[in-house]
Amino acid sequence: MRKWFMLACAFALAFVVTGVQAPEAQAKTQFVTIGTGGLTGVYYPTGGAIARMVNRKRAEYGIRCTVESTGGSIFNANAISSGDLEFGIVQSDLQYLAINGKGDWAKRGPQKKLRAVFALHPETVTIVAADDANINGPEDLKGKTVNIGNPGSGQRTNAMDLFDILGITLDDLNAQGVKPAEAPSLLQDGRIDAFFYTVGHPSGAIKEATAGKRKVHIVPVTGIDELYKKYPYYAPSVVPKAFYPNSSNTEDVKGFGVKATLMTSSDVSDDVVYAITKEVFENFEEFKKLHPAYQVMTKEGMLQGLTAPIHPGALKYYKEAGLMK
Template sequence: MKKVLVIGIAIAFGFAVFMGGTPTTVQAETTFVTIGTGGITGVYYPTGGAIAKMVNNKRKEYGIRATVESTGGSVFNVNAVMAADLEFGIVQSDRQYQAWHGEAEWKDKGKQEDLRAVFTIHPEAITLVAADDAGINSIQDLKGKRVNIGNVGSGYRQNAIDALEANGLNFEKDFNAESLKAAEAPGLIQDGRLDAAFYTVGHPSG
């Protein structure tokens, strides 16, 4: 089993819980809300669970009951909140900015100015993890390698692309890019089927 080398890229982001749409009321005395998170093996899912637990501890006082939903991540959560499919969503702050200003994935949809931030949770860093025998000591060493840049709909995929472009690299030309979920990458690196993987995550992280 291979060891891994973690290379931190000096770009950090916070992530926040956003709201939009209208909560669902099934009974007059209880309002049900759903929090969009991320994959069940990531950070967002247990974070959403902790938030829901705090809300539910006060449900008799405020009449609100919260549940969590595993989702594709930041981009999915923004779109689901704006479509009123979710009441709240955990979203990277840079993705919030882009959605609000109608940039990146929201360029065609326009500015998402009905988004509202509720609170910030913690900072995150774009992180590059590599096999110790892959010969990767900097982002430039990714050329010709097998690299996971993240699943479509995740916030960290665009972070990876931005970091690559800032360093003069193109994921479509310079290496073999994979579009896997973050939880899939570590095992593939250890098995020698992947050389490196990007992940935007708070540290410490398992």
């Protein structure tokens, strides 16, 4: 009888531990997913690095973070809006268009639930030009043969935005519309004088362009405050000279571009967004080692180029860290 009594007590204790406490413990774990991009791009390992930082403190935060390879920015923005993703990496220009119901979102209207967390690396609107073409600034593109990118491409849109500010029209130059991968050989062969490419640096295509017999350089773009006012999704950027030792540039090159940004939804809790923001910023030097493109990142710069409202959870950390008032 005593044996059965002891077994009953043991069973009851097991029920208390596994039947009551386990579900309660499970309820405390929040599962979140970061949408990134293709497996071979920069977005996917970026999401992985963020997830690892958060998961190291799973016991403290009660968050389990996973990463999903996706079709990229537009997919991520839509999935966040629909609740299929909690976080996603989105280009800042597409962030702006989504939150304002423009571009791909013109028919669906503003995506009001989207919230910004922080910006990542710059994707610079880069102008690569042959030295013998005497192009020292974007104004010098007039009268030259310039590849502005294939129709529908990001760099073509970026080039047209810059031309708009500078008062340049396509009638002022011999505009070409080929894909970025073809531009380096065209430049080296003398068939074009310059090309636009919106890209994170270092870029294999630009390394190729600077490695040929024809000397080339990256054109600085400055004095464009009007561009930032008219198109708020652009932000200043810098291309380090060290990335392209074969170029004829003698110093880092100032320019402009969009940024990769981490976005979330207003439906995601403040605690979750706060934890992710805190882990990235307090492990900033570790994070910067992820990719050469991140070498130019600064904590202050991670708050630039955000056009969606900042999520309250991220805002809480920025105020605590003295990054925002």
